[in-house]
Amino acid sequence: MHKQDFYKLLKISSNSLSFTFKRFFNAYIEETKNIIVIQEKSNQELLKFPSVWLRDNCYCNSCFHPVSKSRIHNWNEFDVNVKAEHLQINPETKQIIINWTDKHQSIYDLKWLKERAFNQKYQRDYLRDFYRPETQHWSRSDFERVTHLFQFNDIMNDNNVLKLWLESLATYGIAIIKEAPIEKTVVRKLANRVGFLRRTTYGEEFIVQAKSDANNVAYLSDPLAPHTDLPYYEYKPGCNILHCMVQSKSDGGCNLLVDAFYIADRMKAEYPEDYNILLSTLVDWNDIGSEDGQAFHNIWRAPVIVLDNEGNYTRINHSIPQRDSHFSVPIDKVLPWYEAYTKFVRLARNDAITFKTSPGDVLTFNNLRLLHGRTGYDDTDKNVRYIVGGYLDWDIIYSKLRILKTTTRFPSKRTAFPVHICDRIKVTC
Numbered sequence: 247m248h249k250q251d252f253y254k255l256l257k258i259s260s261n262s263l264s265f266t267f268k269r270f271f272n273a274y275i276e277e278t279k280n281i282i283v284i285q286e287k288s289n290q291e292l293l294k295f296p297s298v299w300l301r302d303n304c305y306c307n308s309c310f311h312p313v314s315k316s317r318i319h320n321w322n323e324f325d326v327n328v329k330a331e332h333l334q335i336n337p338e339t340k341q342i343i344i345n346w347t348d349k350h351q352s353i354y355d356l357k358w359l360k361e362r363a364f365n366q367k368y369q370r371d372y373l374r375d376f377y378r379p380e381t382q383h384w385s386r387s388d389f390e391r392v393t394h395l396f397q398f399n400d401i402m403n404d405n406n407v408l409k410l411w412l413e414s415l416a417t418y419g420i421a422i423i424k425e426a427p428i429e430k431t432v433v434r435k436l437a438n439r440v441g442f443l444r445r446t447t448y449g450e451e452f453i454v455q456a457k458s459d460a461n462n463v464a465y466l467s468d469p470l471a472p473h474t475d476l477p478y479y480e481y482k483p484g485c486n487i488l489h490c491m492v493q494s495k496s497d498g499g500c501n502l503l504v505d506a507f508y509i510a511d512r513m514k515a516e517y518p519e520d521y522n523i524l525l526s527t528l529v530d531w532n533d534i535g536s537e538d539g540q541a542f543h544n545i546w547r548a549p550v551i552v553l554d555n556e557g558n559y560t561r562i563n564h565s566i567p568q569r570d571s572h573f574s575v576p577i578d579k580v581l582p583w584y585e586a587y588t589k590f591v592r593l594a595r596n597d598a599i600t601f602k603t604s605p606g607d608v609l610t611f612n613n614l615r616l617l618h619g620r621t622g623y624d625d626t627d628k629n630v631r632y633i634v635g636g637y638l639d640w641d642i643i644y645s646k647l648r649i650l651k652t653t654t655r656f657p658s659k660r661t662a663f664p665v666h667i668c669d670r671i672k673v674t675c
């Protein structure tokens with residue numbers, strides 16, 4: 247239908263049903279027939295939809311399988327130059343009906359269309375509110391403000407608290423769970439509440455405890471400099487869950503944490519050339535050993551700072567012990583990389599926050615973003631520091647978060663966490 251025809255129809259309808267006029271929306275085919283324009287109310291912006299996209303996303307039963315929610319129309323016959331021949335609107339059902347040049351008819355709900363509008367603002371809101379929460383980067387001095395505390399039982403029993411925990415993790419990269427039982431099953435219970443544990447070379451759950459035959463530096467009682475876990479995996483585990491069952495009564499055993507996205511921001515602002523070197527130099531990360539009789543040799547080559555196509559940080563790789571002696575770059579790139587990396591490590595070290603978890607605390611944080619470490623400690627016969635760890639992957643966390651956003655009672659709050667937060671974390675070391 248052409249714009250003029252639409253106005254004719256609108257006029258007839260509004261004369262005969264004037265009380266529905268306010269609920270009326272406006273839709274027409276642009277001259278080129280490649281774009282459909284919709285306006286919900288006269289004062290609202292135009293929503294434009296490409297014809298090819300509309301036809302591709304027809305959700306009638308022959309184009310779309312409603313149970314699997316999947317596109318099923320025959321792409322071998324799909325015409326990318328398809329055009330709308332005729333357009334009708336139904337003001338009562340708030341639908342538009344389009345007849346296409348390929349003789350197909352499609353019906354679209356206005357609500358469905360609005361959720362998929364190509365306007366920048368709608369797309370930005372969708373990406374931020376539903377795809378993934380926007381990250382907020384923080385320095386050491388922000389730690390107490392950004393670290394939210396949740397009760398273990400609330401997370402296990404209340405979907406709203408579960409959602410707030412996962413939103414905290416996605417936004418700030420950290421959250422602490424208090425008053426978990428002193429049981430080895432806590433990490434698994436939390437992971438199962440979200441989805442499932444991520445298995446690695448070191449198993450599903452792992453015990454961080456000083457061991458005389460340590461096969462990983464984490465299993466020593468020495469200080470552990472801030473690092474990310476498993477940088478030598480292409481599919482690096484997304485989120486750490488560390489349940490403190492016994493804490494060292496010695497002065498040590500404190501956690502160190504740094505938001506490496508914030509450190510990357512600082513590198514970009516203060517040392518832009520070094521920042522670019524850390525973005526562009528592929529580093530060989532590795533781990534060699536054996537666990538439960540299975541030998542392994544993991545290698546992944548990746549820069550220290552990894553960006554996505556839109557220039558957002560997707561992953562930080564940093565672990566001094568797990569950097570390979572192989573460094574597969576041109577020889578003239580070596581010294582500049584070391585100089586840049588040294589600045590990054592120094593900034594991170596100086597921004598590390600130190601605090602000590604207590605038995606029953608579960609520290610959860612984003613392993614693609616935060617660096618974590620610990621101060622050294624001395625075990626005694628009666629006091630052996632004992633931490634149970636496990637991982638969750640971000641695909642699983644984001645999926646759960648979207649399900650919770652569509653099923654929980656309250657709308658998502660991205661910045662305020664007003665409920666079920668017992669108090670703020672105390673910096674104790």
Ligand SMILES: [Zn+2]
Binds near residue numbers: 307
């Ligand atoms: Zn169809």
